[in-house]
Amino acid sequence: MSVTTSPGDSGAPERPARTAAVIPAAGRGVRLGPGAPKALRPLNGMPMLVHAVRAMAGSRSVSLVVVVAPPDGADEVQRLLDAYPLTGRSADVVVVPGGETRQESVRLGLAVVPEDISTVLVHDAARPLVPVDTVDAVITAVRDGAPAVVPALPLADTVKQVEPRTGERAGEPEPVVGTPERARLRAVQTPQGFDRATLVEAHAKIALEGDGATDDAGMVERLGVEVVVVPGHEEAFKVTRPLDLVLAEAVLARRRANDGF
Numbered sequence: 001m002s003v004t005t006s007p008g009d010s011g012a013p014e015r016p017a018r019t020a021a022v023i024p025a026a027g028r029g030v031r032l033g034p035g036a037p038k039a040l041r042p043l044n045g046m047p048m049l050v051h052a053v054r055a056m057a058g059s060r061s062v063s064l065v066v067v068v069a070p071p072d073g074a075d076e077v078q079r080l081l082d083a084y085p086l087t088g089r090s091a092d093v094v095v096v097p098g099g100e101t102r103q104e105s106v107r108l109g110l111a112v113v114p115e116d117i118s119t120v121l122v123h124d125a126a127r128p129l130v131p132v133d134t135v136d137a138v139i140t141a142v143r144d145g146a147p148a149v150v151p152a153l154p155l156a157d158t159v160k161q162v163e164p165r166t167g168e169r170a171g172e173p174e175p176v177v178g179t180p181e182r183a184r185l186r187a188v189q190t191p192q193g194f195d196r197a198t199l200v201e202a203h204a205k206i207a208l209e210g211d212g213a214t215d216d217a218g219m220v221e222r223l224g225v226e227v228v229v230v231p232g233h234e235e236a237f238k239v240t241r242p243l244d245l246v247l248a249e250a251v252l253a254r255r256r257a258n259d260g261f
């Protein structure tokens with residue numbers, strides 16, 4: 001494991017080390033198609049992961065960022081982060097090797113978060129453009145007492161539940177078996193924010209049971225602990241398929257035009 005401390009605001013007062021952000025970045029990006037691991041692909045010339053690290057470090061509350069690299073790629077990721085140091089503020093950035101699944105990668109990242117840090121964010125490297133206001137809204141809700149917080153948006157599409165065909169009928173059109181009430185559904189984003197002890201317990205339980213979940217809040221739900229929602233942001237979308245890269249470049253071009261950076 002290696003540690004990089006970025007150059008920070010000279011003379012800025014020390015903040016207590018209370019919020020850490022774990023960034024799982026160990027995925028291959030199969031749905032994005034052939035090429036480098038997804039987190040290392042460039043957006044406006046800078047790796048997606050660096051955008052995500054800066055998005056987390058952009059919150060004044062975040063004092064530690066744990067990047068979970070591909071299992072055999074921690075050194076490469078460390079070199080890359082060294083090449084793109086944080087600008088404007090300081091946070092410690094730590095790189096650890098990840099695992100075979102997102103869940104395992106988060107658990108490995110969480111393992112190096114010091115116990116004196118009470119609030120932990122988990123943020124996909126694949127959501128590089130989340131605005132800092134969304135990050136801060138999640139942190140505030142946790143600090144105000146919620147053990148688990150997710151940013152989320154209402155759905156634009158109607159959602160159907162289907163019954164996959166199996167056996168001789170595999171491949172035939174799937175039958176619809178339900179239409180959940182759209183007004184009560186939310187599309188969940190990251191960063192998801194947690195009381196550290198709750199998240200550690202949730203990951204330990206799921207690992208012990210050999211079970212899986214597609215997001216961290218889902219694991220906490222299984223403890224019977226309440227998860228609450230704060231407003232997400234359309235720019236916090238996940239880069240999953242090739243068209244998402246086009247959208248991400250367009251968002252960055254709009255930011256450059258608006259902010260002149």
Ligand SMILES: Nc1ccn([C@@H]2O[C@H](COP(=O)(O)OP(=O)(O)OP(=O)(O)O)[C@@H](O)[C@H]2O)c(=O)n1
Pocket residue numbers: 023024025026027028029030031032038039068098099100101102103105106123124125126127238239240
């Ligand atoms: N073994 C894994 C798998 C995923 N992730 C991370 O979890 C986040 C969300 O996962 P996803 O978007 O599904 O990324 P990939 O697994 O890379 O995508 P795909 O399923 O298309 O391969 C990403 O930042 C990804 O790097 C991880 O850290 N470790």
Ligand SMILES: C[C@](O)(CO)[C@H](O)COP(=O)(O)O
Pocket residue numbers: 102124187188189190214215216238
């Ligand atoms: C955590 C997540 O981004 C919340 O929407 C999502 O569940 C990750 O799913 P993926 O299939 O690993 O991209």
